[in-house]
Amino acid sequence: MVGKRIREIRKAQGLSQSALAEKCGFTFSYIGGVERAEKNFSLLNLDKIAEGLGVGVHQFFTYSYQYEQLPVSEKVIREIVSMLVRHDEQTIEMARSLKTFQQVSHVDQIGMAYVFFYNWPDPKR
Template structure:
């Protein structure tokens, strides 16, 4: 098992769990067998790009997200992040469109500043 396959598999597992998907559900969405998904997540399978594309499409993420190993969260961090996003969503649902656009613009500016600081 290569370290790269293991990293990709762990990242797929992390994304799947963050979406509250079972291996069976992901496999069904990707047109694969659930045991195959398990093998991918463990890094036991040397999957083709075509199969990786099916998994990425089934997860509904950008391909780059599967390769963001430096930012891969622990399972608990994924759960915490998901709860915070839900809380933020609840706050925004009661607001009008202009207010939501303002919060969105502010969030983008804040995140751009954080990203710039990371690069420096």
């Protein structure tokens, strides 16, 4: 369960196992082993992984089967929120400005936000 959430969060942020491992001071094979539940991990290492992903440790324990049953629009919203974690204040302000498109349908707003974040340069790259 924890490894699966780590993988979900890592992928939502567009990080490779190698990139996350480098941020945490681990090897990519260790991260892969944790994600596949093949490696044991300490709470200290779990905290390092959370820090590398820019999330709280509690995020690894919020998985629920209901997430797999979300409509596509909700999945996209969760991805967008995960992307916001790695962007600077200017990018976040620009994302807030997307809400000014209230005359556009909800689905179109989600699509525009999705395109915005996938085309906006990541300041941490």
